Amino acid sequence: MERVNTLIIGSGFGGSVMACRLAERGEKVLVLERGRRWLPADYPSVSQSHWLWDEDEPETQNGWLDFRYFGDMSIALGAGVGGGSLIYANVSVEAHPEVFEQGWPEAIRYHTLRDHYRTVGKMLNVQNLPDTQWTPRTRLMHDAAVALGDGERFRVVPQAITFDPDWHAGLDNAYGYGHSKPWINDQGQQQGTCVHCGNCDIGCPVQAKNTLDLNYLAQAEQHGAEVRALHHVRWVRPLQGGGFEVGVRDLDARAWRRLHADRVIVAAGSVGSTELLLRCRDQYKTLPKLSRALGRRWSSNGDFFTPAFYDERHIDPTRGPTITSAIDYLDGDENGARYFVEDGGLPDFLGNLLEHAAHHPRLSKTRLGAALLEYGQDSSPFARMMPWFGQAMDDPGGRFSLGRRWYAPWKRDRLRLKWDYRKARKAVQGLADRHLALTQATGGRAMTPATWRWFKNLVTPHPLGGCNMADSQEQGVVDHAGAVFNYPGLYVIDGATVPRSLGLNPSRTIAALAEHAAGEWR
Ligand SMILES: Cc1cc2nc3c(=O)[nH]c(=O)nc-3n(C[C@H](O)[C@H](O)[C@H](O)COP(=O)(O)OP(=O)(O)OC[C@H]3O[C@@H](n4cnc5c(N)ncnc54)[C@H](O)[C@@H]3O)c2cc1C
Numbered sequence: 329m330e331r332v333n334t335l336i337i338g339s340g341f342g343g344s345v346m347a348c349r350l351a352e353r354g355e356k357v358l359v360l361e362r363g364r365r366w367l368p369a370d371y372p373s374v375s376q377s378h379w380l381w382d383e384d385e386p387e388t389q390n391g392w393l394d395f396r397y398f399g400d401m402s403i404a405l406g407a408g409v410g411g412g413s414l415i416y417a418n419v420s421v422e423a424h425p426e427v428f429e430q431g432w433p434e435a436i437r438y439h440t441l442r443d444h445y446r447t448v449g450k451m452l453n454v455q456n457l458p459d460t461q462w463t464p465r466t467r468l469m470h471d472a473a474v475a476l477g478d479g480e481r482f483r484v485v486p487q488a489i490t491f492d493p494d495w496h497a498g499l500d501n502a503y504g505y506g507h508s509k510p511w512i513n514d515q516g517q518q519q520g521t522c523v524h525c526g527n528c529d530i531g532c533p534v535q536a537k538n539t540l541d542l543n544y545l546a547q548a549e550q551h552g553a554e555v556r557a558l559h560h561v562r563w564v565r566p567l568q569g570g571g572f573e574v575g576v577r578d579l580d581a582r583a584w585r586r587l588h589a590d591r592v593i594v595a596a597g598s599v600g601s602t603e604l605l606l607r608c609r610d611q612y613k614t615l616p617k618l619s620r621a622l623g624r625r626w627s628s629n630g631d632f633f634t635p636a637f638y639d640e641r642h643i644d645p646t647r648g649p650t651i652t653s654a655i656d657y658l659d660g661d662e663n664g665a666r667y668f669v670e671d672g673g674l675p676d677f678l679g680n681l682l683e684h685a686a687h688h689p690r691l692s693k694t695r696l697g698a699a700l701l702e703y704g705q706d707s708s709p710f711a712r713m714m715p716w717f718g719q720a721m722d723d724p725g726g727r728f729s730l731g732r733r734w735y736a737p738w739k740r741d742r743l744r745l746k747w748d749y750r751k752a753r754k755a756v757q758g759l760a761d762r763h764l765a766l767t768q769a770t771g772g773r774a775m776t777p778a779t780w781r782w783f784k785n786l787v788t789p790h791p792l793g794g795c796n797m798a799d800s801q802e803q804g805v806v807d808h809a810g811a812v813f814n815y816p817g818l819y820v821i822d823g824a825t826v827p828r829s830l831g832l833n834p835s836r837t838i839a840a841l842a843e844h845a846a847g848e849w850r
């Protein structure tokens with residue numbers, strides 16, 4: 329039976345930081361990741377394929393995006409070596425210090441994380457969009473904030489992207505990949521610089537995104553950590569005398585594996601970690617002493633999107649990094665609703681598709697190929713649309729559990745999410761109303777999605793909680809350093825432990841919490 333010191337399940341922000349820090353200390357670390365190891369040629373932005381992950385059929389559908397529908401709430405997740413950093417919009421912001429005044433274990437306050445936030449920023453090479461590279465969305469955000477008398481609330485957001493100060497939109501074929509400049513990062517990995525192509529969420533074709541596989545995980549591997557892609561962990565069982573046995577489905581070989589580990593870190597994300605532990609407690613009964621708090625107090629982080637249309641402005645949301653700036657209303661001065669407005673970009677699906685078709689061997693040297701290529705680079709059916717985006721500080725009103733399937737009511741094995749929109753209504757409505765006000769102040773027409781107006785349905789890419797951290801097992805599942813109550817040697821370190829909404833993009837906080845946990849293990 330294969331045995332390791334530390335087995336990490338998942339390679340997102342929690343898993344990669346832990347792999348790096350423990351491998352640096354000489355531990356034998358094995359990371360099991362359900363998704364693929366993606367190379368730029370395979371990214372959906374380039375290959376135009378491998379789009380979806382299906383948790384029920386991962387051997388046949390192990391693509392880029394795992395989209396889960398739970399009725400009133402849907403959740404978007406990444407799958408692959410590097411976790412959510414592959415699919416994310418690169419915004420790397422600190423949570424506001426006041427967020428840590430309530431809802432956290434005693435040991436976690438802003439000052440606990442201050443240095444860790446900096447470390448994460450350095451590892452991810454976080455930068456601000458250069459002033460010369462503001463996009464039309466950035467300018468609209470700024471104009472709208474000023475028009476409402478809120479100019480001081482506007483700022484560009486820090487991003488895990490490498491920018492080239494010489495790039496500007498006036499260059500010939502400015503968004504062409506040829507303008508990206510190659511460089512070698514601190515971990516010796518080849519990267520490029522940003523050409524504002526707008527594909528951040530479907531894979532950066534020029535490696536300007538500083539994804540975790542290029543920094544934290546690369547450093548972990550240089551220190552001997554092993555990362556196995558397409559390994560889907562299904563259960564964890566404590567062994568008599570210490571350590572754990574872990575059951576894994578090898579998706580490539582279509583075979584079962586069992587491994588032994590002295591310590592197990594579950595880092596499968598808010599949904600993945602919560603689901604795995606719920607199955608271990610309630611379905612397989614391998615971890616029956618997990619806290620009753622498991623699955624509870626889950627938060628959507630109040631994500632909301634409003635499309636708005638302008639007659640006079642050229643916005644071109646398919647160009648530029650997916651998010652560039654924010655207008656910060658997290659102080660709650662406006663009716664007590666706390667939220668963080670951001671601009672949202674869209675990948676250029678049509679342009680990418682046409683460009684892909686143009687490069688097909690049968691078309692590449694024809695006039696049709698050239699025309700497709702030209703149209704693909706110029707087309708922008710959404711040219712006058714502004715996708716207002718943002719997050720709001722909702723109350724953690726969600727609860728995950730395992731439910732029955734109608735066709736097999738004797739089994740409780742279906743992951744369910746009960747989400748109470750009333751706990752999010754004030755904050756999300758505040759954000760939705762602000763989108764309308766910002767649009768009106770700049771001469772546009774906004775459309776609050778009917779899914780919210782009529783049905784109170786939301787989609788979030790920022791799930792938080794499910795295995796919340798707390799000072800006792802009555803209140804949470806793990807302590808401040810991710811140690812699972814009642815199971816020494818078992819940890820959860822990822823977004824599942826964040827016990828409340830942050831009201832803004834959470835990845836930097838998740839990574840800082842992992843740096844904190846790693847520091848506690850000395
Ligand atoms: C479209 C999109 C845009 C986003 N933009 C931003 C942004 O700009 N800024 C920001 O801060 N956040 C953003 N996020 C959110 C961010 O990606 C997440 O908050 C972050 O990745 C969570 O980190 P994590 O470590 O908790 O989990 P993840 O990064 O999700 O990592 C969990 C990993 O575990 C793997 N896994 C799950 N189950 C298993 C299993 N059973 N066995 C093995 N492996 C498993 C998953 O495949 C995944 O790789 C975005 C998310 C999406 C979907």
Ligand code: SF4
Nearest residue numbers: 522523525526528532
């Ligand atoms: S805009 Fe394009 S080049 Fe820049 S980070 Fe996003 S995907 Fe990469």
